[in-house]
Amino acid sequence: MEVKTTKIKDCFILEPKVFKDSRGYFMESFNSKTFNTITGLPVDFVQDNESESTYGVIRGLHAQQGESAQAKLVRVLKGEVLDVVVDIRPDSETYLEHITVKLSAENKQQLFVPRGCLHGFSVLSEKATFFYKCDNYYNKESEVGIRYDDPDFDIDWQVSSEQALVSEKDLELPFYKDLKK
Numbered sequence: 001m002e003v004k005t006t007k008i009k010d011c012f013i014l015e016p017k018v019f020k021d022s023r024g025y026f027m028e029s030f031n032s033k034t035f036n037t038i039t040g041l042p043v044d045f046v047q048d049n050e051s052e053s054t055y056g057v058i059r060g061l062h063a064q065q066g067e068s069a070q071a072k073l074v075r076v077l078k079g080e081v082l083d084v085v086v087d088i089r090p091d092s093e094t095y096l097e098h099i100t101v102k103l104s105a106e107n108k109q110q111l112f113v114p115r116g117c118l119h120g121f122s123v124l125s126e127k128a129t130f131f132y133k134c135d136n137y138y139n140k141e142s143e144v145g146i147r148y149d150d151p152d153f154d155i156d157w158q159v160s161s162e163q164a165l166v167s168e169k170d171l172e173l174p175f176y177k178d179l180k181k
């Protein structure tokens with residue numbers, strides 16, 4: 001497993017070691033000891049989630065807050081997405097910065113999203129199966145989010161506005177400046 005830093009504090013890209021042979025490939029997609037050693041973060045994942053989406057779907061930008069804050073280790077099992085992390089931790093040196101990373105079944109990259117950051121993704125392939133580990137349980141009451149098209153962040157989702165497919169719930173999210181903090 002190789003680790004690459006991103007410009008967001010404590011947000012890493014992980015690249016599993018892939019063993020290819022005539023049968024196909026093998027990889028350790030997650031190893032708790034390796035994860036904690038290479039990131040230096042003692043994260044204890046407790047919930048796995050999976051979703052499937054079609055081209056143009058944008059999910060996000062979401063987080064859970066307070067005692068239910070969640071770190072996530074996200075990856076793509078099928079297809080390709082543009083993954084987005086926005087740092088809304090007021091005490092972070094990268095507060096209000098965001099990154100975009102292409103994750104695909106082919107590149108097998110994983111992105112670690114620290115607690116307190118907003119997360120979302122857009123689907124760039126015909127379909128995408130998205131998988132992620134969370135270090136805290138789902139708690140609907142603790143959910144917060146902002147609009148994917150918040151002009152203060154001006155995120156390029158690489159999907160045209162005509163083709164963007166966004167849930168009703170996500171369309172009702174506020175812009176960051178209007179989020180109750």
Ligand SMILES: Cc1cn([C@H]2C[C@H](O)[C@@H](COP(=O)(O)OP(=O)(O)O[C@H]3O[C@@H](C)C(=O)[C@@H](O)[C@H]3O)O2)c(=O)[nH]c1=O
Pocket residue numbers: 049051059060061062063119120121138167169
């Ligand atoms: C996230 C989640 C949803 N649900 C339910 C609630 C709802 O009925 C249905 C769909 O939920 P949502 O519309 O919120 O799903 P979705 O828009 O895919 O939400 C996810 O988006 C990405 C970007 C994230 O980062 C995740 O943390 C999560 O917020 O699934 C759970 O039962 N457990 C969960 O952990």
